[in-house]
Structure formats: C-alpha cells, structure tokens
Amino acid sequence: MDLTFHVQTYGCQMNKHDSERVYGVLENMGATAVDTIEQADVVIFMTCCVREAADVRLYGQVASMKNLPMREGSPLHKRIVAVGGCIGQRDGEKLFEALPHLNVVFGTQNLASLPTLLLASYNEGTQQGEILKTSDDFSSTLPTTREHFWAAWLPITVGCNNYCTYCIVPHVRGKERSRAMEDIVKEAQHYVDAGVKEITLLGQNVNSYGRDLYGKPRFDDILEAVAQTGIERLRFATSHPKDLTDGVIDKFAHLENLMPYLHLPAQSGSNRVLKRMNRSYTIEHYRELIAKVKQACPGIALSTDIIVGFPGETEEDFQATYDLIDEMKYNQVFSFIYSKREGTPAARWDDPTPHDVIHARFDRLLEAVARGAHASNQTAQDTDQLVLVEGTSKRDERMLVGKTPHNHTTHFPLPENKTLDDFLGTIVNVHIDEAKTWYLKGHLIGQ
Ligand code: SAH
Ligand code: SF4
Ligand code: F3S
Numbered sequence: 024m025d026l027t028f029h030v031q032t033y034g035c036q037m038n039k040h041d042s043e044r045v046y047g048v049l050e051n052m053g054a055t056a057v058d059t060i061e062q063a064d065v066v067i068f069m070t071c072c073v074r075e076a077a078d079v080r081l082y083g084q085v086a087s088m089k090n091l092p093m094r095e096g097s098p099l100h101k102r103i104v105a106v107g108g109c110i111g112q113r114d115g116e117k118l119f120e121a122l123p124h125l126n127v128v129f130g131t132q133n134l135a136s137l138p139t140l141l142l143a144s145y146n147e148g149t150q151q152g153e154i155l156k157t158s159d160d161f162s163s164t165l166p167t168t169r170e171h172f173w174a175a176w177l178p179i180t181v182g183c184n185n186y187c188t189y190c191i192v193p194h195v196r197g198k199e200r201s202r203a204m205e206d207i208v209k210e211a212q213h214y215v216d217a218g219v220k221e222i223t224l225l226g227q228n229v230n231s232y233g234r235d236l237y238g239k240p241r242f243d244d245i246l247e248a249v250a251q252t253g254i255e256r257l258r259f260a261t262s263h264p265k266d267l268t269d270g271v272i273d274k275f276a277h278l279e280n281l282m283p284y285l286h287l288p289a290q291s292g293s294n295r296v297l298k299r300m301n302r303s304y305t306i307e308h309y310r311e312l313i314a315k316v317k318q319a320c321p322g323i324a325l326s327t328d329i330i331v332g333f334p335g336e337t338e339e340d341f342q343a344t345y346d347l348i349d350e351m352k353y354n355q356v357f358s359f360i361y362s363k364r365e366g367t368p369a370a371r372w373d374d375p376t377p378h379d380v381i382h383a384r385f386d387r388l389l390e391a392v393a394r395g396a397h398a399s400n401q402t403a404q405d406t407d408q409l410v411l412v413e414g415t416s417k418r419d420e421r422m423l424v425g426k427t428p429h430n431h432t433t434h435f436p437l438p439e440n441k442t443l444d445d446f447l448g449t450i451v452n453v454h455i456d457e458a459k460t461w462y463l464k465g466h467l468i469g470q
Contacts, residue, residue, distance in 0.1 A: 029063035034071025047166035070110035074362035130154035173448030180226035221256035230266035243270035275320035288328035292347035293340035324429035326355035332381035334374040354399040400458035
C-alpha cells in the first residue's frame with residue numbers, strides 16, 4: 024500500500040528526537056514521508072504544552088483538519104490523525120472528547136506502539152489510545168530517520184525530578200531516568216562511524232545524569248567517554264545550575280571536541296523569584312558558576328532561558344533579571360512570558376501585575392538581549408572560524424548558513440560554481456568580516 028505520512032513537531036529537542044523515531048518507525052512500516060499535511064494519509068502531531076499558546080494552537084489545528092480533502096491517489100478514504108508528545112501524555116483519551124475525528128493518541132513513552140495503534144484504528148475504525156506513566160525503554164532504541172545526516176541528538180536522561188513551580192515537564196515526561204553508560208557510548212560510536220559531525224547529549228538536566236543508576240551524578244564521565252569516540256563536535260542541553268559541578272566545568276578546559284558554548288538557564292536574576300520558582304540556587308551562585316566556566320574556557324559563548332512575569336515579580340525583581348542579561352552578554356536568550364500551567368504550584372498563585380506591565384518588561388528585556396547578542400558576536404569579528412554548514416539563508420539561497428564552535432550563526436556566500444550539496448554537513452574555514460546583532464557575516468577561505 025502506497026501510504027504517505029507527515030509529522031508536525033513542536034517543542035524541545037526531546038520532541039525532535041522522538042519525531043525522528045516516529046519517522047523511523049513509520050518508514051519501517053513501508054510508509055513514505057511527505058512535506059505537507061495535504062499530501063499525507065497519516066498525520067502525526069508531536070506536541071508541546073510547556074506554554075499555553077502551543078496548547079491552544081494544537082486543538083485548533085487538529086479541529087481544522089476535519090474538512091481537509093484527501094490527496095488524489097490515497098489508498099485511504101479518510102485521513103488518519105494521531106496526537107503524540109506532551110499533550111498526548113497529559114490529556115490522553117480526553118482528547119477524543121474534544122476532537123471526535125481524532126484517531127490515535129499516544130504518550131511520550133509509547134512510540135514503539137504507534138504502528139499497532141494506527142493499524143488497529145484503521146482496521147477497526149475505532150479511536151485508539153495508549154498512555155504509559157513510565158517505561159524502562161528509551162525511544163533511542165527504535166529505528167530512526169535523522170533530520171540531518173551530520174548531527175545527532177542523543178538522550179542520556181529522560182524525565183525530570185526538579186519540579187520548578189511553573190513547569191509542566193515533570194508531569195508529562197515522568198521521573199528522571201538515565202540510560203546505561205555503555206548504551207550511550209555505543210550509540211555515539213555508531214554515529215561517529217556513520218560520519219556524524221556533531222552530537223548533542225540531551226536531558227532536562229544532564230548534570231544529574233546517573234544519579235538513579237550509580238548513586239551519584241556522573242555526567243563528567245559521560246562527557247569524557249563520548250568525547251573519546253572522536254566525535255568532532257560535542258554539545259549538551261540542558262544544564263541546571265544547581266547541579267553543574269567543578270568536574271563538568273573542568274571538561275571544558277580539557278576536552279578539545281567539547282564545544283566552547285554553554286546553555287545555562289537562569290530563569291530570573293532575583294533570589295526572591297528563584298526561591299519561589301524552586302530553582303535551588305541563588306543568583307550569586309549562578310554568577311560564580313559563570314566565572315568558573317569562563318576561567319576553564321576563556322571566550323566561551325553563553326545562552327540562557329528567562330521567564331518574565333512570574334507570579335509576584337516586582338519591578339525590582341525584573342530589574343535584577345535585566346541587569347543579569349546586560350552583564351552576561353549572552354549569545355542567545357530564550358525569553359518567555361510566564362504562562363500558567365494547570366497542575367503546577369504556581370498556577371494557584373495570584374498575580375496583581377497587569378498584563379501590559381509584563382509585556383513592557385518583556386520588550387525592555389529584548390533590548391538588553393540584542394545588545395548582549397551583538398557583543399557576543401563581536402568577539403568573533405576579524406577571526407577565522409570553522410563553520411559547520413547547515414543550509415542556506417531563507418532570504419538568499421546563494422548564502423550558506425552554519426555554526427561556529429561557539430554556536431554563532433554565520434552567513435557566507437556560496438561560491439559561483441558550487442551548490443549547497445557541495446557543503447551541507449561539512450566543516451569549512453570562514454573569515455568573519457562583520458558582526459551583526461543576530462549573526463556573523465564572512466567569506467570562505469582556503470577553497
Ligand atoms: N529543563 C530545562 C528546560 C525545559 S522547558 C531547564 O530546566 O532549563 C524550557 C524553558 O521553558 C524553561 O527553561 C523555561 O524558561 C520555559 N518555561 C517552562 N515552563 C514555563 C511556563 N510555565 N511559562 C513560561 N515559560 C516556561
Ligand atoms: Fe522544568 Fe525545572 Fe525540570 Fe527544567 S528543571 S524541565 S524547568 S521542572
Ligand atoms: Fe514541550 Fe514536552 Fe519539551 S512540554 S518543552 S515538548 S518536554
């Protein structure tokens with residue numbers, strides 16, 4: 024049967040990784056991936072509920088599919104629609120009530136069951152759901168079709184035990200579980216042998232890797248072991264400041280293939296807010312960590328996550344966040360307006376601050392974010408950088424785009440007689456001529 028499918032992915036890298044398994048599992052069934060919902064016989068939504076906007080959009084999007092005509096030549100008389108990811112996990116079969124034409128719901132631990140659920144729904148014409156609370160299987164063991172041949176996401180933990188008071192993730196991804204070190208190293212070696220250039224180790228808090236398996240965190244050992252596979256570029260996300268040890272920081276000084284870039288979410292610059300968020304560190308400790316990281320790896324590029332408008336945030340609290348951003352010169356800041364998530368402690372806390380005040384704070388913060396990004400980019404001005412080519416610019420297909428070791432986005436012209444395929448997934452030498460606010464501009468050298 025000539026079946027086509029489309030996967031629509033929202034949310035974090037964990038979802039992107041899981042989507043690669045959905046591609047793998049469905050291609051194993053003999054189905055063909057297509058780029059649009061219109062062309063697909065089976066549509067799978069890999070969903071995120073970390074903030075309200077994504078949640079609302081998903082319901083609207085699935086509802087609007089009811090009247091979408093089937094593609095010409097489809098072997099099905101009706102499109103099969105499935106919802107997975109974090110909304111699938113959270114809402115389970117309740118989704119069927121709100122979306123009567125939805126066929127399949129599956130949780131974050133049920134990727135392996137997807138073919139069975141799809142077939143059962145099709146053959147029996149019934150709605151099928153499977154939501155496990157927890158599972159010992161890691162989705163990494165499933166067949167995969169990676170989005171990029173040069174890069175791989177490698178989950179080392181799933182779930183989260185931190186229960187930050189605003190956050191839904193522990194409720195939808197379960198308690199933290201670590202994969203055995205041998206499995207991780209074996210998978211990394213397999214990627215290296217397959218020509219992958221960059222591995223990103225994934226977890227909600229990679230620093231606590233191994234606590235459940237070995238009685239103490241062993242993230243530094245994992246970094247060392249994966250670096251030894253000879254991978255060209257090693258990165259990781261996300262680090263929680265409360266568990267970032269000297270042992271891990273030290274790896275930045277000693278592992279050549281560990282890239283000089285750290286994403287360390289601060290969430291707020293105010294101790295009062297951090298305490299109410301249950302983040303378990305003070306901003307003084309955060310500053311100390313950054314100082315140590317810079318000592319181990321001079322010139323390291325930094326990024327962070329910030330929440331603006333957490334319940335009860337005062338002007339003074341916000342100013343402390345603003346000052347932190349201004350001081351740190353982050354390459355990137357992922358800033359979010361606080362979004363109330365039912366079931367989390369903070370959802371019960373009143374906030375007298377008017378919406379327009381919160382939005383004004385957010386806009387003000389963006390000015391400091393832009394200044395910091397520009398300052399971070401300026402550190403690369405007039406240097407030569409090794410850039411991993413990831414594609415072309417959306418606005419100009421003759422402009423190649425890639426990342427430096429510091430994760431700075433770099434644009435440079437494609438030579439006249441060449442195409443993107445000559446460069447995609449390769450590492451090239453680029454001289455940086457200009458530092459823009461959000462990216463670097465340069466030209467190829469040594470070609
Ligand atoms: N485990 C990672 C982040 C996972 S969620 C960590 O702890 O850093 C990614 C980001 O979304 C968080 O860092 C936070 O900044 C943001 N976020 C999470 N819940 C949110 C909420 N309820 N409202 C607004 N932003 C939120
Ligand atoms: Fe959410 Fe906190 Fe866990 Fe990150 S560490 S996923 S913000 S609960
Ligand atoms: Fe979203 Fe789930 Fe990731 S809620 S941020 S997709 S873990």
